[in-house]
Amino acid sequence: MTTTAPAADSRALALAHYAARGVLEQVLARHGVTFQQQVALRAAVTADAPQTPDDLVAQVRSSLKSDTTGIRATIDELLAARLLVADGPHLCATDAGHELLAAVGAETVPYTARIWGGIPADDLAAAGRVLALVTERANAELVTPTG
Template sequence: MTTTTPAADARGLALAHYAARAVLEHFLARHGVTFPQQVALRAAATAESPRTPDALAAEVRGSLKTDPATVRADLDALLAKGLLATDGAHLRPTDAGRDLLATTAAEVAPLTARIWAGIPADDLAAAGRVLAQVTARANAELATLTP
């Protein structure tokens, strides 16, 4: 019996994304945090300098392709949970926020290692190039659709 490797397509990309996201969400749920909230918290924690709420919301909106009200609600939830704090005109992650990111990263790390184990470096490099191209093209198409 001969099996052929399926070509990458939108469905395959979506299935991989949602499967990997579900693994992460399993651990986030233990801590009462949603995936979009984690994306926002990570964006704040990895920023080179503190971000204004507008700048952080714009970055998260660009990543998640969601509406501004949803992003603002996620930022408000992170503030209410004490994972983000207001610092003048900026938002910054609190120690609890940084601890949450470190904890969930440590919890998911063994599963992530198993998921990615054994994939040849050349395959990962090729997939990286394809994903970067698909992302750029999809963002360009999206830009023509939004006013």
């Protein structure tokens, strides 16, 4: 008897996303930050140039597809926690912000190894191509809904 792998679909993608996100959120909770705070902080840290608050909101909105009001509140939380600081018109991660991301990154390494380890490179490449195409198509639907 041969078993075939289930076809990838929106439900399978969502289940994988939320399972992996759940692991990350457990780590983040131990550090007292939310998923959205981590995404915003990472966006500030990894940007090629200093970000204005509007730049950062746009970048996080592009990633999470969430409302700008909530993202602005998240940025305010990061400022209040001194993980971000205003430097003129720009927002910069503080040393504490950099240290937090480094700690979270280090803590997630063993989880990542267990979750992704042993998956053949060809399978990861195929999944990467499919996920990139799904992302592209979904983003296009968000720009011009068809119905």
